[in-house]
Amino acid sequence: MATATTTATIDSRSATATATAKQAAPEKEQRPQLPPRSKRWWPVSNPRPTQAIFDLVLLGAFIAWQRSSTAHNFYSSLAARYSVFDINAYGAFGITTLVYWAVAGLFAIVDLTHWPDIVFRYKVQPFEKVTIKEYAKIAKVAAKNQLFVVGPLLAGQAYLAPYPVEASAVPGSWATLGYIAASIAAIEVGFYYVHKTMHNPRLYARYHKQHHEFTAPVGLAATYCGVVEHLTSNLAPNAIAMALLRPHWSVATFTFCFLEISTVCAHSGYNLPWARSSLRHDYHHFKFDVNYGPIGVLDAIHRTDTSYRAALSDALARAKGDAGRARSELLSRLAAWENGAREDEPAATKKVGPVGRGDSGSDSD
Numbered sequence: 001m002a003t004a005t006t007t008a009t010i011d012s013r014s015a016t017a018t019a020t021a022k023q024a025a026p027e028k029e030q031r032p033q034l035p036p037r038s039k040r041w042w043p044v045s046n047p048r049p050t051q052a053i054f055d056l057v058l059l060g061a062f063i064a065w066q067r068s069s070t071a072h073n074f075y076s077s078l079a080a081r082y083s084v085f086d087i088n089a090y091g092a093f094g095i096t097t098l099v100y101w102a103v104a105g106l107f108a109i110v111d112l113t114h115w116p117d118i119v120f121r122y123k124v125q126p127f128e129k130v131t132i133k134e135y136a137k138i139a140k141v142a143a144k145n146q147l148f149v150v151g152p153l154l155a156g157q158a159y160l161a162p163y164p165v166e167a168s169a170v171p172g173s174w175a176t177l178g179y180i181a182a183s184i185a186a187i188e189v190g191f192y193y194v195h196k197t198m199h200n201p202r203l204y205a206r207y208h209k210q211h212h213e214f215t216a217p218v219g220l221a222a223t224y225c226g227v228v229e230h231l232t233s234n235l236a237p238n239a240i241a242m243a244l245l246r247p248h249w250s251v252a253t254f255t256f257c258f259l260e261i262s263t264v265c266a267h268s269g270y271n272l273p274w275a276r277s278s279l280r281h282d283y284h285h286f287k288f289d290v291n292y293g294p295i296g297v298l299d300a301i302h303r304t305d306t307s308y309r310a311a312l313s314d315a316l317a318r319a320k321g322d323a324g325r326a327r328s329e330l331l332s333r334l335a336a337w338e339n340g341a342r343e344d345e346p347a348a349t350k351k352v353g354p355v356g357r358g359d360s361g362s363d364s365d
């Protein structure tokens with residue numbers, strides 16, 4: 001009873017204070033009432049913590065494998081049977097190619113069949129369909145990049161600066177995580193600056209426009225780009241970091257696969273609750289001049305994610321601080337924008353460069 005009276009008193013005081021505040025600053029009432037920044041930045045502008053599950057499971061499984069005697073025996077037998085060059089070049093090429101096509105292939109099945117529904121319902125831009133003919137076109141470019149860019153790069157690295165292959169060179173768990181973290185940092189820096197440079201109007205049409213052909217990309221389209229772009233922005237940052245650090249070939253190969261899976265997820269168009277969100281990069285493909293980096297650290301520093309964060313904050317205000325609902329709302333708006341643009345724009349101007357949707361599409365619906 002006493003609690004109820006106290007609560008009633010507090011409510012009445014706060015109602016009076018609110019009424020006074022309304023009279024004192026009526027213009028503030030027009031603005032959305034956002035929760036404190038400390039409470040909204042992480043959950044809204046980044047994926048939910050559960051979306052780290054897939055990455056953590058992958059890392060945990062690799063660390064566990066590396067610590068096992070089975071792994072050490074496997075590496076010993078490989079080193080006894082094949083040359084250092086063969087393991088570094090053919091081994092790494094075979095594994096990374098298989099992983100890329102397997103992961104992109106799983107997303108392709110859902111894209112083309114809309115099955116299983118439990119996955120397809122998380123498609124960010126469900127109105128934008130990539131046909132099987134377009135898929136074939138993407139596959140051709142992805143295969144070309146693998147054969148003529150990844151292949152020679154791995155062969156060159158295997159010839160000039162091969163990674164150690166003996167089981168005795170397998171690093172400990174913390175060192176392994178350090179190598180992977182260094183690679184992620186290198187990709188964040190290298191990809192951000194090269195990618196942003198390619199959005200310069202003088203370079204865009206020649207080097208990057210092809211990658212933006214699909215405003216609602218699919219997983220396989222992660223490497224739908226020209227040779228120069230694939231080498232400089234997608235591969236070089238990690239290749240340089242690994243060449244300098246020279247970890248065991250298994251760590252370098254896993255890191256390559258980990259980055260491949262990340263970029264396929266980023267282009268997949270699916271915002272799965274337990275895997276890496278595609279929302280950030282999907283927004284880049286839709287808006288062109290925001291979200292250049294893979295993680296978002298440099299976008300935050302250089303303020304190149306302003307419209308993305310504004311859209312998320314606006315959605316959060318409308319959802320009264322509920323981050324889950326805010327994300328859903330933004331996903332719906334992104335899909336609605338895409339759908340509206342499709343209806344409004346002639347097909348000839350639809351798939352255009354940075355002066356297209358990015359400039360004409362405002363953030364205000």
Ligand SMILES: [Zn+2]
Nearest residue numbers: 211267281285
């Ligand atoms: Zn992309």
Ligand SMILES: [Zn+2]
Nearest residue numbers: 195199208212
């Ligand atoms: Zn771009």
